[in-house]
Amino acid sequence: MRTVVVTGGSGKAGRACVTDLLEHGYKVVNVDIAASRDPDAPTLVADLTDLGQTIEVMSAADAVVHLAAIPAPNVLPDGETFRINMMSTYNVFTAAALLGLDKVVWASSETLIGIPFERRDPEYAPIDEEHPLLPEFHYALSKLAGEVIAAQFNRWHGIPYLGLRISNIMERSDYLRFPDWQDDPMIRRWNLWGYVDARDVAQAARLALQSDLTTADNFLVAAADTCMERSSMELMSQVFPDVPMIRPVDGTETLLSIEKARAMLGYAPRHAWRDELG
Numbered sequence: 001m002r003t004v005v006v007t008g009g010s011g012k013a014g015r016a017c018v019t020d021l022l023e024h025g026y027k028v029v030n031v032d033i034a035a036s037r038d039p040d041a042p043t044l045v046a047d048l049t050d051l052g053q054t055i056e057v058m059s060a061a062d063a064v065v066h067l068a069a070i071p072a073p074n075v076l077p078d079g080e081t082f083r084i085n086m087m088s089t090y091n092v093f094t095a096a097a098l099l100g101l102d103k104v105v106w107a108s109s110e111t112l113i114g115i116p117f118e119r120r121d122p123e124y125a126p127i128d129e130e131h132p133l134l135p136e137f138h139y140a141l142s143k144l145a146g147e148v149i150a151a152q153f154n155r156w157h158g159i160p161y162l163g164l165r166i167s168n169i170m171e172r173s174d175y176l177r178f179p180d181w182q183d184d185p186m187i188r189r190w191n192l193w194g195y196v197d198a199r200d201v202a203q204a205a206r207l208a209l210q211s212d213l214t215t216a217d218n219f220l221v222a223a224a225d226t227c228m229e230r231s232s233m234e235l236m237s238q239v240f241p242d243v244p245m246i247r248p249v250d251g252t253e254t255l256l257s258i259e260k261a262r263a264m265l266g267y268a269p270r271h272a273w274r275d276e277l278g
Contacts, residue, residue, distance in 0.1 A: 003027040004209065005061040007092060008068030010036040010043055012169045013107065013201040017065055020202035031057045032068060048088035055095045065205045066092045066106035070139065078138035085142035093149060097157040105208040108147055108163035108218055110256060111140035116190035117240075124246045125192065125236055128257040129165070129218060147218055154216035162208040167196040167222040167256055175273045182229050189239050192255040193226035197271035207265040217264070222256040224269045 004021055008014040009030030018036075021028045029044055030036055036043040046053040048068055058064060068088055070081045089106065096104045113127050114120065114134035123131055135141045143165075150161035168191060181187045204221045226232055232249045249255065261267035 002062045003029065003060055005029045005031055005058050005064045007031045007048060007064065007066045007088070008107075010034045011067060011071065012171055012198050013166065013205075014067045016171075016198035016202040017067065017205050020199065020206055021065075024206060029057070029061065048091055049084055051091045051094065054088075054091040055098060058092070058095045058099055058101070061099070061101060063101055063103040063105070063209055064092060064096055065209065066104065067205075068092075069107060069142075073137045073139040082138045082142045085139065086145055089142070089146045090149060093146075093153050093161065096159055097153060101159060103209055104150070104159060104161045105205050106146065106150070106161065106163055108165045109140060109143040110165050110167045110191060110194065110220065110222070111135065111137075112144055112147070112165060115140070117192070118190065121240055121243050122192065124244045125240070126245075126247070126249060126253075126255045126257040127192065127220070129220060129260055147216075151216040158214070160211075160214050161216040162211070162213060163216075163218040164201070164204055164208065165218055165220045166201055166204075167191065167194040167220070169198050169201060170195050170273070171198050172276055175276045178227055178273045178277065181227060185228065185230070185235050185239050188227055193228050193232075193235060194222045194254060194256040195227050195273070196222045197269070199271055200267075200269040203270070204261060204265060204267050207267055211265055213264065219261040219265060219267070220256050220258055221261055221267065222254050222258050222269070223272060224254055224258070225252045225272050225274070226254055227273060228252065 009018045010032040031044045046057045069085045112133045113131045
């Protein structure tokens with residue numbers, strides 16, 4: 001049985017990831033600064049900004065899924081958000097190399113592509129991994145730095161470092177808010193009306209672990225649809241009329257392209273807000 005450390009396993013994506021990996025036969029160690037609420041999934045509490053603690057908690061692992069982070073801007077002062085996210089990511093990447101882990105899967109972010117789209121519009125849509133990286137705040141800047149470090153660590157050590165540019169994560173209870181957004185497309189324009197179910201994030205992480213990829217690479221991970229009832233083409237025409245569409249999209253198809261994750265990881269999102277609300 002392969003052992004996977006999941007950092008941040010007590011958070012939204014982390015809880016789903018721990019459950020998914022256990023269901024697929026992995027031995028999982030949840031490492032977090034906060035204890036899990038699940039008594040059947042105890043937490044190994046550690047501060048990942050400390051390299052010694054990071055090495056210790058990862059010492060028995062075959063691979064790591066690194067999700068631990070200050071999850072958004074304006075939670076802490078900018079400098080603290082950057083310091084914690086940057087040092088924890090650097091330490092996890094370093095420990096993986098020192099310990100000779102097979103693979104690192106980690107949480108990058110959709111915010112790298114210019115989210116929220118307030119300073120400037122997206123360059124085109126649907127947005128894919130080739131879109132210019134335009135971080136607008138320190139949280140996103142820490143994710144951009146993580147991707148740069150991942151590429152160099154892969155070059156130095158040969159370990160795959162696979163980043164998931166995760167969209168706005170939702171759990172079942174969050175879908176109750178979606179009907180309130182339907183009358184005003186401006187409410188969720190900030191990320192092109194994107195979202196992703198935590199269970200699909202877990203699927204993407206497991207598929208990345210199982211992949212044969214040997215590089216440092218990054219993948220947008222979103223739901224297959226938007227959070228809106230009106231069509232994606234109508235939304236773009238109304239809210240971003242000057243943004244070119246590089247291909248047509250059908251119905252409520254996501255405007256955050258998941259084609260690369262589909263092709264290279266086999267990612268196939270299974271959860272949509274419409275289904276959850278019945």
